[in-house]
Amino acid sequence: MNKDLTVGNPEKVLWKFCLPLFGSIIFQQIYNIADSLVAGKFIGEDALAAVGNSYEITLIFIAFAFGCNIGCSVIVSQLFGAKQYSEMKTAVKTTIIGSAVLCILLMAVGILGSHMLLMLIHTPENIFSDSKLYLDIYVWGLPFVFFYNMATGIFSALGDSKTPFWFLAASSTANIFMDILFVKIFQMGVAGVAWATFLCQGVSCILSLLFVFRRLHKIKTDKKGKTFSMILLKKIAVIAIPSILQQSFISVGNILIQSIINNFGSSVIAGYSAAIKLNNLVITSFTTLGNGISNYTAQNIGAQKHERVKEGFRAGRKMVWLLCVPLFVLYMSGGKFLVAFFMDQPSAEALATGINILRIFSPFYFVISVKLVADGILRGAGMMKQFMVATFTDLILRVLLAFLLSQTGLKTVGIWCAWPIGWTVACVCSVAFYHKGNFAKKQL
Numbered sequence: 001m002n003k004d005l006t007v008g009n010p011e012k013v014l015w016k017f018c019l020p021l022f023g024s025i026i027f028q029q030i031y032n033i034a035d036s037l038v039a040g041k042f043i044g045e046d047a048l049a050a051v052g053n054s055y056e057i058t059l060i061f062i063a064f065a066f067g068c069n070i071g072c073s074v075i076v077s078q079l080f081g082a083k084q085y086s087e088m089k090t091a092v093k094t095t096i097i098g099s100a101v102l103c104i105l106l107m108a109v110g111i112l113g114s115h116m117l118l119m120l121i122h123t124p125e126n127i128f129s130d131s132k133l134y135l136d137i138y139v140w141g142l143p144f145v146f147f148y149n150m151a152t153g154i155f156s157a158l159g160d161s162k163t164p165f166w167f168l169a170a171s172s173t174a175n176i177f178m179d180i181l182f183v184k185i186f187q188m189g190v191a192g193v194a195w196a197t198f199l200c201q202g203v204s205c206i207l208s209l210l211f212v213f214r215r216l217h218k219i220k221t222d223k224k225g226k227t228f229s230m231i232l233l234k235k236i237a238v239i240a241i242p243s244i245l246q247q248s249f250i251s252v253g254n255i256l257i258q259s260i261i262n263n264f265g266s267s268v269i270a271g272y273s274a275a276i277k278l279n280n281l282v283i284t285s286f287t288t289l290g291n292g293i294s295n296y297t298a299q300n301i302g303a304q305k306h307e308r309v310k311e312g313f314r315a316g317r318k319m320v321w322l323l324c325v326p327l328f329v330l331y332m333s334g335g336k337f338l339v340a341f342f343m344d345q346p347s348a349e350a351l352a353t354g355i356n357i358l359r360i361f362s363p364f365y366f367v368i369s370v371k372l373v374a375d376g377i378l379r380g381a382g383m384m385k386q387f388m389v390a391t392f393t394d395l396i397l398r399v400l401l402a403f404l405l406s407q408t409g410l411k412t413v414g415i416w417c418a419w420p421i422g423w424t425v426a427c428v429c430s431v432a433f434y435h436k437g438n439f440a441k442k443q444l
Helices: 010-043 045-081 085-120 125-140 142-157 162-185 190-218 230-264 266-302 307-340 348-380 384-406 412-436
Strands: none
Touching: 010 045, 010 162, 010 190, 010 266, 010 307, 045 085, 045 125, 045 142, 045 190, 045 230, 045 266, 045 348, 085 125, 085 142, 085 230, 125 142, 125 190, 125 266, 142 162, 142 190, 142 266, 162 190, 230 266, 230 384, 230 412, 266 307, 266 348, 307 348, 348 384, 348 412, 384 412
16 A cells, blocks of 8 residues: 655655555564575585675675665656656666666676675685575576565655565565475585575565556556656666665675675684674664655655655654664673574684674664664765765775774774764764754755
8 A cells, every 4th residue: 555655744754655665674673684594504504605605796786786775776766756646657667777787787796706706805715615606596586675675665656555564574585485495305515505585586476566567557547658768767776876886885895894804714714604603683674664764755755745854753763762672681691692693513613703793783773773874865866975975984984993903912803893884973973964954945
């Protein structure tokens, strides 16, 4: 069901819209957590390290899919809020064409360059072959990743956050059983983990596209829209490219950090892989809520209801802080259990690494969550220059500090401390840009 986000109490509107988005990202992360969990429990610590090592590279590909999602979602939201339905359908078709071309190019890079990418991040020899196997299979599933993200972006733009939730709930649950079937029963090793994700994402992608096309068909227009519009492509690109750069450079930064971590051995890699999956569950949840706030902001700007934007920021901040409290308590008090859950017989070093990461990161979730809410408004308002400044501030600080502090007596603890410092400085930037924003001037 399509939902107009320009009417009603902003706090209630955002809660109803964002809660299914939060549920969706929980299930999205179950894909990745299930892969690591099954690899660590049923194959071994090296398999967990291999999946985690490849995961950092797959995030680059996901960054491009995420950027296409955001670019399409913001423009479609603005057009939907302005009730320009013919142009809205043209924007969807334009995104499909642009995403297909981009996906083909990325697949070529992945197929031809996976060995080189793994070499660049100093992948240890004992996990190299499994890392490459997982990455190769993942690359062939990139069309599913791209078009599923595009479909969820369209649903969100139309104010429907429930339909993507049900698709993800079903496919993520199926992925757990497929992982166990392929690895435990069929003894397929790391390949089984990769193929399970490939198949489940494929089914989810196809079904979501069928539903989104059906939904768009029901929206009546006064004239037939174009198949492709260069003007709309440029507008989409203005939003998508900074979002792609943001996620890509974060992924590149994570790869650089992964290359530093890889110098400390497979036990540290395994502990980091477990903890970073738990951390990514939190950060991706906040990012997704920020995306929902982008849709809210874009619809209200399209409808010329600018006063609702700042009300949305206050409601969004309250929402993420309520989410932070139980996560902080869980990670601080239950870190040992959560990290050990990923491994059958964890080494003391792997366990200590994961616990330290969670205890250093979790107090600063209250900081990074506010940044991501402010980022959501900046994106929805088209303030991409400011958005990029805050993003790169975080990234550059994190990479530089991880390198510098790892050379001191702090060693790996120094690497983990780089995250909170980068988050804090970037949060100050994003919130300052938000407060300076004149949203009444932001027009479609």
